[in-house]
Amino acid sequence: MAKRCMGCMEEFQEDFHYCPKCGYEDGAPPKEAYHMKPGSMLKGRYIVGRVLGFGSFGVTYIGYDTVLNHKVAIKEYLPGEFATRMPEQQALTVYSGEREEQFEAGMEKFLEEARRLANFKTEQGIVHIYDCLEENYTAYIVMEFLEGETLKEKLDREGKIGVDEAVRILLDVLKALQAVHEVGIIHRDIAPDNIYITKNGTVKVLDFGAARYATSHHSKSLSVIVKQGYTPIEQYRSRGDQGPWTDVYAAAATFYKMVTGETPEDSMERAVKDTLKPISKYVHIKKSVETAVMNAMNVQIDGRTKSAKQFADELRAAEVKRVIVKEKKADTGRWSLGMKIIVAVCAIAVGIALAAAAVAQFTTAGPAVAEIPEGQVRVPNLVNQERETAIELGRQAQLNVQIYDKQYSNEITADRVLSQETREGTLVALNGTLRVVISAGIEKTYVPDFTGMEREDVEAMLLDVGLVGVFTESEGLTPPGTVVSQGIEADTQVDTGTELPLEISLGVEGGDSSISVTVPDLTERDYEEAAQEMIGDYIYLARTTEYSDTVPRGQIISQDPAPGTQIHQTETISVVVSDGREMVHVPxxxxxxxxxxxxxxxxxxxxxxxxxxxxxxxxxxxxxxxxxxxxxxxxxxxxxxxxxxLGPEPVRQQAPTRQTQPRTQAPQTAAPQTQPQTPAPTPAPTTAAPTTQAPPPTTENPVERDLNNLLKWQ
Structure with a gap:
């Protein structure tokens, strides 16, 4: 008699102790004491199997629907902060008091989310919901069972994936997000572990609305749905302005991880100092795609791509404009006249009270927040300033600007400040050093000579040098399937991401493979001339190049077959062409x-x-x-x-000048001293009697002076 495996839900013979298909041990206990025992039933219909995954919000099991006879996944609402399951029990134990209320509120949201997602049965990128039920003092969602792996598992195995594949995955994710955003659902936890790729390549988004289940104001569960590198800055705030743009950021960060293999810097760190490297620093990527992703990863919501649809449209666009939002500056006191007067009056009242209490003396010449301690200055914002301007601004702020690196940037033009080590507004020591990085502009590359190369080799080299090939086909002198011409001359310096037109040869019409041709001696001939001549006999020259100190560039060094050999029309002679002396570009x-x-x-x-x-x-x-x-x-x-x-030139200290007493001739009548000279006694210090005179009267009352100073704030 057959029995069902609780590991894979396939049937196998009853006398087997281990499943022959998945190796699961029959009768194995649950992974954790609070998990349901494999073989448990729900609603008299669903068999609960082994655990597929679990976290702070709940547990997901493999299951089997005995009515429809197919595998399912069963998600159990089990927030560990509010409830647990005692060993050998199926029902949950919910903690009493406030936690019980929070448990029930969260469960309602859990079920509500499932009911809303059940409406997306036609959306391929969303896991299909089959059923919702309440049992064991908790709730369950019965959903589509998926076979494949998460994106995280794929990246753990492969490190990173190609840009084209990553774009396809991202577009599928955005399509699913667009559908749920339209009905007001925000995922809030897009990351590689919540994106699933089935065995047939279908992309599914898992765990919609996970953040909605956390109801405690002090919930530790927040750490589960705040993932460093993927969570935008607004999710770190209890009342952050969350919306579709929240998922857009996380989706873009996931793409960044897919193609670079690196988890992007956390949004909180980027808000302080954004040193996120462009994707093109890691891999070759079309400029428009990179710009679309970087727009979606803008830290500030104001500059971020607003919707999944907009993000998808930009990924497909030929050109995308980079959006850069200037950092918001702190309010330094440009108040209205009425506000100034109110603040001034309040300041006067406080000053009088403090003076009367002998606690402090009111001497402030401006608002307390604007005070700068003696010996300190505030760091100015030098980003995007020209180098010389930045140095001068630093000098005006009584800081020494020092350059310590140069980096490529798609946003900041060359020779301008790309970043500064100390953030604007920070208090630092007077005459201190402010270190900056200068932009090198968009990274440059050099166009190789692709003539005669096969398309597959060309595509690999394009990736290496950071160019985008635009291929067309036409008749040409080179063998069919090889490059006959290119739109930008070899060795030209261009921006990375530049599109390079390339003509792939279809060969020439005509030629009779039954007609023999005697191979001439092509060595020391110019390649272009020889190719033109041989095509008249319907013979192609397959060209490779090598450096030579003796053979001029463009001249044929060797050939195969040798001169005098008989070949037929439409066949090929392989030639090695000199590239001249090996030249390199100075970095x-x-x-x-x-x-x-x-x-x-x-x-x-x-x-x-x-x-x-x-x-x-x-x-x-x-x-x-x-x-x-x-x-x-x-x-x-x-x-x-x-x-x-060597740094600034040291200031040379001038040696102190020795003062020489003028020589004075000794008086002739002076008698020689018979006793040693004794230094004259130093007179005792005198102490001035304390004055009883009052200091000169001030010309302005201190309170009036402070009021005037306050009114001058701009």
Missing amino acids: DIQYKSEDEAISLLEENGLTGERHEEYSDNVAAGTVTRQETAAGESVEKGSTVVYYVS
């Missing part, structure tokens, strides 16, 4: 640490010659300049002269 090492500069030079086959110099505005140990300009083409092995900052 930009300005404002890099010396170790990083040396590493960049070595990566490009170059050596460095180190010099030192003082610099007021480049941090010590950082490269101030290089003699060979970045991007210049030089022979491999060349030497690049660079200068390393």
